[in-house]
Amino acid sequence: MSLPPGFLDELRNRVTISSVVGRKVVWDMRKSNQAKGDYWAPCPFHQEKTASFHVDDRKGFYYCFGCHAKGNAFTFLQETENMSFMEAVETLAREAGLPMPERDPRAAEKADRLSELAKVTEAAVRFFRMQLNTGAAAGAREYLRGRGLAQSALDRFEIGYAPDARQALWDALTGAGIAGDLIIEAGLCAKPDDGGAPYDRMRGRIIFPIRDGRGRCIGFGGRALSANARAKYLNSPETPLFDKGRALYNLGPARSACGKGQPLIVAEGYMDVIALSEAGFEAAVAPLGTAITEDQLRLMWRVSPEPIIALDGDTAGLRAGFRLIDLALPLLGPEQSLRFCLLPEKMDPDDILRQGGPAAMTKLIEGAVPLVQLLWQRETEGKVFDSPERRTALDNRLRDALAKITDPGLRGHYTDEIKRLRFEFLRPAEATGRKQSLAWGRRATPAKPLSSTRGTRLASAPDDAIAEAMRVELILAILLCHSALVPEFEVELERLNCRDPALARICAAFVTGDTPPPADADALLALPHIAIAPPVRQADAQFARLCLRDEFAKYFARGGLDAELREVVEDMDTLADESVTFRLARATAARNESERSRLNDSTDLGEDRAALSGELQRLIESQIWIKPKK
CATH class of the missing domain: 3.90.980.10 (DNA primase, catalytic core, N-terminal domain)
Structure with missing residues (x-):
């Protein structure tokens, strides 16, 4: 059977020889250079211990310096699998998802x-x-x-x-x-x-x-x-x-230059490629007047695992880069990605070389950003995220984009990086240049409570469980308004006991790094005691941080001390000695101490200063509330 001339070329473009040979050998990673498509291994055709078998991914050939075996992906399958040439072609075509051409006598x-x-x-x-x-x-x-x-x-x-x-x-x-x-x-x-x-x-x-x-x-x-x-x-x-969708301008010379260690630069037009090559950047190619196609992208990866896309510094250049993201995401892998060289506005590589010379272009190429950063820029540039709905829409767009990545490990790393960028982008600006007084003093003469006050949750049912729930609500509300503080209190958040399903969803979102459900967040911030809370209404992050330390300390102190008190009361039935009395007195005193706020209204209060008394703080940090019973 005769094959069309272009069929074998297309098959070589889709299947690398290293992926074929790699099934039969173990690469010597100390000698191999994967970035350049240069692989070494012990020869599979004769017994040896040294890595004398060389595979060149760019040229598509292998050669053994010991037994002098040589060939391409087809001959390798013929020699190692005892296949005929057509059987080798059919095997690789199936792997590449390329249908075999019909038999053509012409x-x-x-x-x-x-x-x-x-x-x-x-x-x-x-x-x-x-x-x-x-x-x-x-x-x-x-x-x-x-x-x-x-x-x-x-x-x-x-x-x-x-x-x-x-x-x-x-x-x-x-x-x-x-x-x-x-x-x-x-x-x-x-x-x-x-x-x-x-x-x-x-x-x-x-x-x-x-x-x-x-x-x-x-x-x-x-x-x-x-x-x-x-x-x-x-x-x-x-x-x-x-076929302009499957060709690149200056492909042959660029491939040779990449083999010598130069990065592959993808410019927009012919003159850009010529200017780059004349300035010493010989590994430069260009698509032929259209947006980069999937076939052109695969062709680039055959030459270099991480081409640098040099975008013209205008709106059209950025749009081209944004379109390329959607094309590249499903094709990305651990050894094939893209970087983007963002040129100054209204300038192309030729302009850069004319004004700043090769040094200026080298600096821009070395500063090329990874694909994930351009993806983030595409989804956030020129947009405002001042509402839960807009932030949720951003999350959905990013989630849909990341779902296109087929490699699970790579998708996980992309997700982690997007979370980091999201946290930095949405972190509220902390107040600077001023310090607020943190005075929570008591009135000298308490005012007569209003009827609306007597109808509140605490006044109508002064139960410890309600107080605990309200404290949890305050903690989560502060973190909703000061999301930048979430990483500082991740350990404490994991220990919160949220009985209410809505609060549990908010807490789980903070722990996993996701956005809390907008409906739950809005309902929480609308509660009366939350709406009037100073750390919720004010933008001072330092004030919010101290309030959180205080509320978490009270929450864990109360829970631990209540458990100790219950244990002491149970022991009184069987152990009527002075140790029980001592434990009961100490636990009661510690609980009373935990109910008092230790926030200082001094302007010199530092971040590392404890919000509770020394004795109580030591108990909280060690989580040893009382000496163990003997």
Whole structure:
């Protein structure tokens, strides 16, 4: 069975040779460099202890320096699994999810046709290059000089010029004996619908030849010189040779430069790539005038595990980066990701190099941010999150985005990083430049209680359980209003006993780092005793921190001392000695001490100063309320 020429290339793009060989060998990680696709292992074809078997992921070949075995992914399966060539192809195709092509007896004929088309495009390259030196190309040469391109750059990238004539290329190629149907099929000329003579597709443009990874010219890009042109940049149409969604400009040289340790930089256009390469950043590629496709992204990862996307510093550049996030998320893995180099506003790589030179570009590349940071920027930039509903909507969007990541471990790390960014972003600003008095003094002459006061929960049912519940409500309400303090009190939150389901949901959300349910939060903050509480109404984080320390201390002191008192009372029936009396007196005194607030109204109160008395604080920290019974 003959296979279409492009099928094997597509299969090699989808399946790395290291993933095939890795099933049979154990990599020597001290010698291997995964970032460069360079792997070493003991040879599977002969007995040895040293790692002399080399696999090059970028080139797609293996070689043993001991037994001299060599080949690609197909030959490796043939040698190790005793497969035929077609069986190896079918095995890899199944793994890659690529359907095998139908049997085509004309496959060889098609391959010959592609070779003929490649010869036509090479002839066009020579024609365009010669035209750049003619008098008609004076404007093109002036433009290129203005962009700072020397003759060496023009030769290196084979830049040419398409004359502003209807049939200049057609006449040149047909005059050289090339068949007209080949010229049209190669996308160089078009035949009008009215049946007239074919005309050149590229006219009055600077020409950039586009080559595939094997160096074949598969198409052209043209930059218009006239301001009245319908399109500033024009690519060759889709042809049997050229599929712009599966090709990258400057792919071959960039792959070689990456093999020497340079980072892969993905710029927007031809001139950006040329400027980067001339400045020493030779591992630069560009999509061909459209948004990056999945095939182009996989092609980038074949060259480098972490390409750097250099976005133009404008709205369109950012939008392109944001769209790329959604494309990349389902494809991410531990060894293939993206970083984003955010350029200054209204500047591209060429502008950066002109103004600051290679050093300025190097600094921007080294400061490239990971994909997760651009995802966060996309969901938060220019938005206000001043209500529970807006914050919940943000959480839902981020949750949906992270759900696209298929690798469980990677998804977990992304979730952790998003939680960290969310905490930093939504943390309320602490008051600075002023200190508040924390006076909770008593009135000299108590006022007569109002009827509304006598109807409160505490007054109507002065039970210890109600007091405890109200204290829990106050603690959670303070943390709702001062979410930045949550990490300081995580241990205490885990020990809270929330009998009310709504309070339990709020507490659980704080412990797990999620957003408390908006309905529960609003209901809690609407309670009368919460609405008037100073630490809830005021924005001073230091004041709120001291109040929380005090309330937690009272909560745990009361719970522990109540348990001790109950135990002492039970022991009185069996042990009537002085130790029981001592324990009862000490427990009662400690409980009374815990009911008194120790907040100081001094302006010199520091964060590390205990809010309770020394004796009670020592009991709380050690959680030893009374000496154990002997």
